Amino acid sequence: MRARGGTTAWTRRQALAARRALILLPALCAALALPAGAPAAAAPPVPGPYTFAPGARTVTGAQRPTADAAPLDPGRTYRSSVPRNGRLYYRLHLTAAETAYVPVTAVPPADAAVSATDGIRVSLQDAKGTPCSYASARFGAGLSPRPVTALAQRDTGKALCQGAGTYYVLVERLDAEGSGAAARAGRWDLEIAPATEPGLAQAGPTTAPQTWNSATPEPLTGTARERPGGTGFTTARPLGQGVWRTTLAPGETRFYKVPLDWGRHLHASADLGGAPGHGYVGGALNLSLYNPVRGYVDDTSLGYTGAPKSAALAPLPPVEYANRYAVPAGVTSVRFAGDYYLVVHLSAQLAGTFGRGPFEVTLRVRTGGWAHAGPGYAGRPAPDDVFTISAQDRESVLTGGSGDGSEHRAMRLVAVGGIGAGTVLLLVLGGWTVAARRAHARASAQKPTA
Template sequence: MDAMARMRRTALVGAGALGLVAGVLPGAACAQGAAPQPLPPYRTADGARRVTGTPSTADAPRLEAGSVYADELGPGERVYRLVLEQDRSDVYVSAVVRPGPGAVVGYGDGVEVEVMTTAGRTCPGSAGRASFGRDPVPLAAAGVRRGGEDADCATAGTYYAKVTRTAAKGSDRSAWPVELRVQREPGRGAAGPTAAPSAWPSGAPVLPGADAVPRSGGTGFNDARALGAGVWRDELRPGQTRYYRVPVDWGQQLGAGAELAAAALTKPYGSASDGLTVRLYSPYRSLVASEDTPYDGKQAAATLGKTPPVAYENRFSSDRAVRDASVAGWYYLAVTLGGKVAEFTEDARPVPLTLRTDVIGTPAKAPAYREDPAAGGFGVGAGDRAAAEGGLTAPEEARAAADRSVLRVVAGAGFGVGTLLLLVLGGWLLLARRGRAATAAG
């Protein structure tokens, strides 16, 4: 292994270890009987731009691909403007709503995102929706404009993204922070399949049974902890959601399951009907699958079925779960311990969590895109695999990349200084030889 490779691996491992320490120590420090501390807040995206959506299309603020925005959303609709090209690209608009601590939500509450034409027509298949359970956790949904296959929405011009928050009677009606993200997937350069696969290897995954490795999850999409295939150990407090991300390449499937161990009980009996919830989101933050199970403070487990093999043509399926597995990239797991669990356990003492993940299949050839999809946040590269190996969050990965850049500059500068010194020394030797030759001739 050369020097640069060693420095690169050191930066990755160091960043991952730092993140592990930061994430694990607070839970480990909770002593029996200690008062519970507030749960860590959702980490918003760096550089998110403030924007205020409008109730109608009139004066709707413009959102641009590649950017993240911050707004507030009460029950009802907010509209944003998009200016899109006729370039066969697909554009995804996601919204992550974040209820306040203790907010009352129900199964009828949720968020929906859709992309519309200026005539008010919803682009075919564009609407994406996600619904709450009993807990006020961050919730994401995404809408899409298909520029390659939808004739109604393929033309260049103005479109609108409408974000709708529903709230049942008795639910919290205050305005919540919402994070908006716009991602652009370039169009294909050559014709490909335009029909979804008729069959694929589905069912429950056979998950790894190796010893668990500590990996502390993040507070949301922006600081989700990277995982590969393996068994991972974390901990959760009642009402808390931990986020993880797994790189899934073209042709691959993702299988995942979560297990809760015994908690410190304060009552002999108790149960939370949705004590453990596991949600899976796509690289553009659309809800792919969700599974929940009761928890009585002793033990519980929830397993997601295998995703379809990631394929471009999955987007033509009528099944939402298949349609959302249509692009390679980071897939996000959100694991929640129900807030009701605090009624029969010690809230201050985290519950041990075991997460099992498996990435099934070998990477297949990517579609023939006209441009590099990585700019939109799609695809799996060597850096993504390294981040998963090191267990890095996106901020830690960015710092590691910056450190590697500095090391390259330092190494380059060292090489340059050394070369300059050799040239100077060579010049001195040449002058000395010429001086001796002149003396001998005289």
């Protein structure tokens, strides 16, 4: 009787396992049927305002370049803020052999009133006050508050700012005078991400490459894949070659990153879809490109009348160390491998003429060139991985993948013997059957014999 009762219990466990498998089968099939680039998790959360780097240290800028200025360590990220017409100093220590990069991103409030010439200026100077470099970033024709980034740097081998010691970063807020000045009185948040690049172990060419294909490539065609963007440099979504689609509301900014190896090059364009309404908005869409240390490479914008329209970045040379010896900013800034950032902004001015949207934006990203080994550095950059990309990122550029690993995970699931839904069910049932048999055997062994 015990044997018959045990067999009946075993049959019940089989039936229960089968029912569980049938319940889970749709979810398993859905996981296997995910399209390329689609993560297995739920839909991404609704993007918010600018996302600062996690763990960024808050510092306060000083009024003068003295020892009281907050210190900045290359490789770390900092938060600060600047008042209207403010001038703030920060300090950092540099060795004689490293090139330093100090990008500053200004984030005005979403409801700030700005003019085309408003923005920030960033400069780096030595302890004697000698300027090493300066750069500015302004809001432009879109008249729309958005994150803008300017980069100050100290290059080794130049006539000025050489040697080890203390250097000062000066951040200046640029505000136009006039009727809107009172509305611009609020503080703007800042994100500061200093980085350093070591010198080379062996001397290389000191002239920029003379030849490269500067012709504008044909825009990519094909079915666009959904790819919502991030809301800051540290949350930028990875893109490979392909056609990508998202939606933005007026005033929103989204961040993407395209990993580029040494010898590879990038071309990108943005399409703004049509919308009902009549009128004209200048600078309705802005597409900007930044290098791995957030240095400006190129940007483009488009005016909008409600009809679909495109804007494309200028052709860029392949990533090479020697590009730094060129004169044009679009060449000298493409000087190292790593993540190149595409930043898309939709002007808040669109809402008054064409409504709150959302508006469809399509990015067309083309990569090319031949990857090769980079230069041999004499030390380590800060942060360590700023000029390198992973093997997974390299593959995503070549295949058009997202770079987040979702394609690789899905392909591994499907590739193991060409797993289909029926095979999955059999595997699940088999696993539960083995487990149930083992549990039944353990239970029988523990029962006393009659």
